[in-house]
Amino acid sequence: MLRLEHVNAGYGDIQVLWDVSFRVKGNEFVVLVGANGAGKSTIMRVISSLISPTSGEVWFEDQRLDQVPPYKIIDLGIAHVPEARQLFPEMTVLENLELGSLSPKAKAHRKETLKWVMELFPRLNERQKQLAGTLSGGEQQMCAIARGLMSRPKMMIFDEPSLGLSPLLTQEIFRLVQRIHGEGVTLLMVEQNVKQTLAICDRAYVLENGRVVLEGKGKELLENEQVKQAFLGI
Amino acid sequence: MDVFIQTMVSGILIGGIYALVGLGMTLIMGVMRIINLAHGQLMMVAMYITFVLYEYFNIDPYFSLLVSMPALFLLGVLIQKYLLNPLLRIESIIPQNQILMTVGVAMVLTEVMRFIFQSDYKSVKTPYSSAVLYISSIAFNFPMLIAFGIAMLLTAGLFFFLLKTDTGKSVRATAQNKDAALLLGVNAEWITQLTYGLGAALAAAAGTLLLPIYYLYPDVGGPFTLKAFIITVLGGLGSTVGAIMGGLVLGVAESLGATYISMALKDAVGMVIFVLVLVFMPGGLKTLTKV
Numbered sequence: 001m002l003r004l005e006h007v008n009a010g011y012g013d014i015q016v017l018w019d020v021s022f023r024v025k026g027n028e029f030v031v032l033v034g035a036n037g038a039g040k041s042t043i044m045r046v047i048s049s050l051i052s053p054t055s056g057e058v059w060f061e062d063q064r065l066d067q068v069p070p071y072k073i074i075d076l077g078i079a080h081v082p083e084a085r086q087l088f089p090e091m092t093v094l095e096n097l098e099l100g101s102l103s104p105k106a107k108a109h110r111k112e113t114l115k116w117v118m119e120l121f122p123r124l125n126e127r128q129k130q131l132a133g134t135l136s137g138g139e140q141q142m143c144a145i146a147r148g149l150m151s152r153p154k155m156m157i158f159d160e161p162s163l164g165l166s167p168l169l170t171q172e173i174f175r176l177v178q179r180i181h182g183e184g185v186t187l188l189m190v191e192q193n194v195k196q197t198l199a200i201c202d203r204a205y206v207l208e209n210g211r212v213v214l215e216g217k218g219k220e221l222l223e224n225e226q227v228k229q230a231f232l233g234i
Numbered sequence: 235m236d237v238f239i240q241t242m243v244s245g246i247l248i249g250g251i252y253a254l255v256g257l258g259m260t261l262i263m264g265v266m267r268i269i270n271l272a273h274g275q276l277m278m279v280a281m282y283i284t285f286v287l288y289e290y291f292n293i294d295p296y297f298s299l300l301v302s303m304p305a306l307f308l309l310g311v312l313i314q315k316y317l318l319n320p321l322l323r324i325e326s327i328i329p330q331n332q333i334l335m336t337v338g339v340a341m342v343l344t345e346v347m348r349f350i351f352q353s354d355y356k357s358v359k360t361p362y363s364s365a366v367l368y369i370s371s372i373a374f375n376f377p378m379l380i381a382f383g384i385a386m387l388l389t390a391g392l393f394f395f396l397l398k399t400d401t402g403k404s405v406r407a408t409a410q411n412k413d414a415a416l417l418l419g420v421n422a423e424w425i426t427q428l429t430y431g432l433g434a435a436l437a438a439a440a441g442t443l444l445l446p447i448y449y450l451y452p453d454v455g456g457p458f459t460l461k462a463f464i465i466t467v468l469g470g471l472g473s474t475v476g477a478i479m480g481g482l483v484l485g486v487a488e489s490l491g492a493t494y495i496s497m498a499l500k501d502a503v504g505m506v507i508f509v510l511v512l513v514f515m516p517g518g519l520k521t522l523t524k525v
Contacts, residue, residue, distance in 0.1 A: 048417055072417040086414035089409050099407050102400055102419045146419070 001026045001186055002047070002078075002154060007056035009046050016042045018210045019051070024155070029178075029187045031197045033220065033231065034207030040190040041083055042210075044159045047188075048073050049081045056139065060155070075103045079148035083159040085140045089133025093124055093143055096132050098149030117146045120179070138169040145176065155186040162193050174200060194231040198222045206230075236371050241493040242373055242486060249485025250382040251440050255458060256465030256477035257392060258397055258436035264409040265429040266318070268332045272340035273437055274458030279343055280306050280438030281450045282351060287476035295446050296380065299391060300441045303435040310434030313339055314427045342430045348452040357449040381443035388439055392432075396474065405429055409472065437462075441516060457501070464508045470520020479519045483507070 003023040010016040016039045024030045032040050045051045047058060049070040058065040063076055066109075073080070087096055101110045109221065118125040121142045127135065132143055141161055148156055158177065162170040170193060178200055181187050191197040198204055198218040206214035206227060214226065221227050255277065262270045280302040287293040287301060317339060318332050328334070365376035396402040407415040408425045416422050448454075465484055469476025484504050491503030515521060 050413065050416065068330070070416045071421045072420050074417065080417045082414060082417060086411050086417075088410040088414065090410055091406060095403055098400070099403055099415075099418050099420075102404065107400070151419075199262075 001028075001060060002066070002188065003059045004046070005057045005059070007043075007046060007053045007077070009042060009051055009053040009056075009057065011042075011051070015054075016210050017046070020056070020207075020212055022205050022212060022215070024186060024188050027184065027186055029181045029200070029202045030189070031191045031201040031204040032188070032207055033192070033194045033197065033204055035230075036192070037209075038207040039158055039210040040207060043207075044080065044082075044157055044190060047078070047157060066106035070188070074151050074153070075105075075198070077151075079151050079153035079156045081144050081148045081156065081158045081161065084163060085144040087132040087135075087140055087143055087147070089131065091132060092129050093132055094128045096143055096147050097124075097150050100147035101152075108179045110150075113150055113152055117149050120149070120176070121146050137164050138166075138172070140167075141165065141173055145173075145180075149180065153185060155188065155209065156180065157190040158187070158191075160190055160192065162191065171197070194227070195222070198227075237332050237493065240372055241360070241489050243374065244378070245486035245489030246482060247375070247378040247382045247485070247487065251443055251481075252461060252465055252485050253478040253481030254385050254388060254440040254443075255347075256469060257389065257474060258433035258440075259462040259466045260469060260474060260477040261429055261436075262433040262473055263466060264474075265405060265515050266332070266426055268318075268330060268336065269463065269466075270433065271333060271336040271459055271463075272313075272343065272455075273433070274460070275343040275455035276310065276341040276434045276480055277308070277437040277441035277444075277458050278452065278455035280441035280448070281445050281448075281454065282347055283438075284442045285356055285358060286362075290315065295360065295442055296384070298440060299384070299442050302438045306438035307431040307435040310431035311427045313434075314430035318430070319423060319426060322506050326463045330490045340459065342442055343368040345457060351452065353451055353453075355449050355451045358445050360446050363446050364445035369513045375447065377446040381447070384443055385439070388436065392436070401428070461504065464504055467508060468511050468518055470518030473490075473518065473520040476518055476520040483519070 001024055005021050007017055007020045008015060020043065032043060034040050046053055047065060049065055049068055053066055060076055060078060065073065088099065097114060098110065101107055101113060123139060124142055124146055127139065132140065135143060145161070161173050161177065166171065174196060177187065177189065189197065198221050201218040204216065204218050204221050205212050206221065214221065214224065255273065259270055259273050262268065269399050283302045283305055284295050284298045287298040288295055317335055321335060362376050367374040367376055367379060396406060404415065404420045404427055406426065408420055408422050412422050461484065465477055465480040466484055469480030487503050487507050488500045492500040497502065509519060
């Protein structure tokens with residue numbers, strides 16, 4: 001469904017990604033793991049066309065994403081839930097969610113989608129009229145995920161959804177992520193929480209210094225010596 | 235007592251028009267994070283449009299709103315698209331060279347108008363220019379009253395647009411977090427053009443509404459850019475409700491100054507308030523209203 005082919009990218013003169021290739025098949029749940037500065041978020045920004053690769057190609061179904069302006073990506077069916085939520089703090093929860101369904105197609109189903117999303121996140125339902133900036137960290141993450149769902153995406157990409165959350169809230173967010181996967185949405189997730197995410201995903205890629213160094217089924221990687229040493233501290 | 239009430243009434247009426255000027259500036263400030271130093275000059279262009287329409291085509295100034303506002307909207311969109319946005323793509327040592335560009339735009343607009351119309355003072359004398367409405371002993375200048383009414387209608391329209399429509403929400407979203415807006419499918423570049431156009435159209439409305447009671451010359455823009463800046467700072471940068479309050483406060487302050495201190499010093503009163511606000515309430519009136 002999504003594939004990156006030999007992507008090189010960076011900021012200005014600093015190259016972050018070196019010949020990165022990977023793919024996500026339809027209905028799969030794929031995770032990218034790696035330490036700080038491994039280039040995980042940069043990959044997300046390349047997929048969303050916020051940065052253009054210096055070379056290589058990004059394909060989604062039969063569209064080349066790296067030649068599409070960033071505001072058209074969501075219309076193609078990819079919802080990006082960015083790092084650190086990036087909500088609109090001075091707008092209400094409801095307004096934030098409405099902004100998730102701007103495209104004519106999503107707008108036509110706005111009411112039904114809103115009802116579905118509110119069932120999925122009862123806590124947001126209670127806080128519809130509250131300003132997003134006043135929500136707690138966990139609620140803000142839920143709001144960001146809900147906002148992504150409002151576009152009825154074929155694929156969602158999550159950038160560090162557990163950032164700054166307590167272990168308990170992290171588990172709750174991961175349960176929601178799995179539930180969304182269960183609804184038939186293809187997922188790509190970036191996480192530092194290696195152990196937990198490898199346990200719930202289908203496949204994973206390990207990134208190191210902007211290169212893909214390992215690939216495999218989530219549970220296999222959990223047993224991998226290299227992964228154990230680098231991330232799990234065993 | 236009557237003098238005081240009269241002063242307040244005139245202050246509030248002119249304040250309504252100032253609010254329009256400030257609203258346009260604060261919108262641009264909120265979305266693009268720049269001070270539009272061509273704001274008063276855009277207003278001046280709209281005043282000349284109104285003047286020409288009245289002088290040569292006999293069109294009532296209030297009807298010429300229908301021409302001056304769209305014309306300035308278009309001018310604003312073009313300025314943003316071809317003069318301001320290209321600057322964003324250039325790395326430079328001065329991060330805010332868009333502001334310098336607005337200064338350039340202001341100068342060009344002023345000199346073009348001077349070239350066409352010379353520096354003479356012009357004004358529009360309508361039959362109702364000096365009509366006055368009395369409520370007990372308080373005088374309401376008729377064109378002022380109409381101007382205030384239209385200004386309030388336009389303000390209400392703007393708020394409806396920003397709060398209730400998807401495009402308006404996209405404008406607010408872009409102001410609060412541009413990258414997130416892009417991810418949600420907001421064409422941020424178009425939003426900046428729309429915002430500058432709207433700001434220019436609001437300035438145009440203020441100019442057109444002011445013309446029957448004011449006078450016009452190419453340099454009239456400068457003082458209004460300054461006023462717009464004072465209003466925006468008074469209200470708290472980027473705050474729409476603050477801009478309305480700021481406009482009213484400035485109008486009343488100038489009016490009080492003119493009555494109780496001296497007509498010649500009325501602009502100075504505005505500046506004194508400006509300085510006081512900067513010292514004692516750096517966040518502007520926004521800190522009181524929180525919007």
